[in-house]
Amino acid sequence: MRLNCIINGAAVSVDIDADARLIDVLRDALALTGTKEGCAEGECGACTVLIDGLAVNSCLVLAAQVEGRSLLTIEGLASGDGANALQRNFIERGAIQCGFCTPGMLMSATALLMRVQQPSREEIRRALAGNLCRCTGYEPIIEAVAAAADEMAGPA
């Protein structure tokens, strides 16, 4: 079957199997390999993408379910002049070690910041509760999200 949707702002049309998972279509058919597969069962969050602005596990969604919807993947985050504020703060604050969880963390954080401009530490923790990191101990990640939020809210 044919899937039509918007990915990172561009219209995409691709042939898919009716039972294909979204993550497989992104990674294999569309070569958007920034989205990672960790557990394949909705626990680790490495596969997080945004569908119409909401964070979801792309390993738990059928590609067919995103027909006509708008997707944002990690490839759509950086702006023309490089890393965005969130990405830059992750790099600067040691929120990345092996980097495997990073795309998912950034997507969950992006979904949060689209909804809440100045989230509390607790709101950040809750938004990232479905993203596991085995390297950083989470604190630098939470700091990076808070710093990016401050920066984005502050005077330009």
Added chain:
Amino acid sequence: MAALATALGRATPASRLIAGGTDVMLQLRASGERPDLLIDISGMGELVFVREQGGRIHIGALTSFARIEADGLLRIHANCLSQAAAHVGSAQVRNIATIGGNVANASACADAIPALLALDADLGIVDRTGQVRRYPLREVLARAGGPRPGVGEAIVDLSFASLRDHQRSAFAKVGVRSSVAVARLNAALFVTLDAARASIAGARIAFGSVAPVAFLDERVAAGLCGRALDEDTAQRFADACAALVTEAIAQRASRPYKQWAIRGLADDLWNAIRGSPTH
């Protein structure tokens, strides 16, 4: 809806219905099963709603837990369900998982089910002729062959009575990793207080993750009736919950942990009921 009835008409026992997809995707992957027909209803916007009508609250089967958690009407009328929704999986799972799917799969740890049992919810189930019939959730759960809607059927909505003055509900859960791990133990309590709001006139309590399917327990509920909202009742309530767990899971390895956990759970429920404002 007409399209849904048509699709249901083609369903066989090997077909699967996709609501949010979170459970079905995992089951298909784990079993390697390839259904002859996948009926994806996740795009049916008309099954996403929360509204009050004729003294009852109705929730569309495809309403996500994120929506349920955020809904103002449900905070007032179904505190236990709002709380249960807030405890489902992670933000990502709450955005996809639907209440209808949670009920249809009815795994032992499905968070919504104890809350819906405590609210005495019923289900609207559509068949392949397009006709919707209503069934009490507790009966559907007790059906032989499991709680799922039958072949060629789909849950379209859930409903329960609007909260009246002096009624309250609460949900509590104890898990190993509370925000993500599937529930290890959860329960929902619904009480009707007497006119003076000093004692309990009626109660329903439902437990999840104790047995293969969540259930209402009449004995624990009866033990609350006629009792004052005081420390003595709180103690009796915790004892009754602990006794129930001892009985229900005598053989399981998780018993020592659950016996300990149930007291914390009973405490949480009790404090929420005693502390929450009446509406």
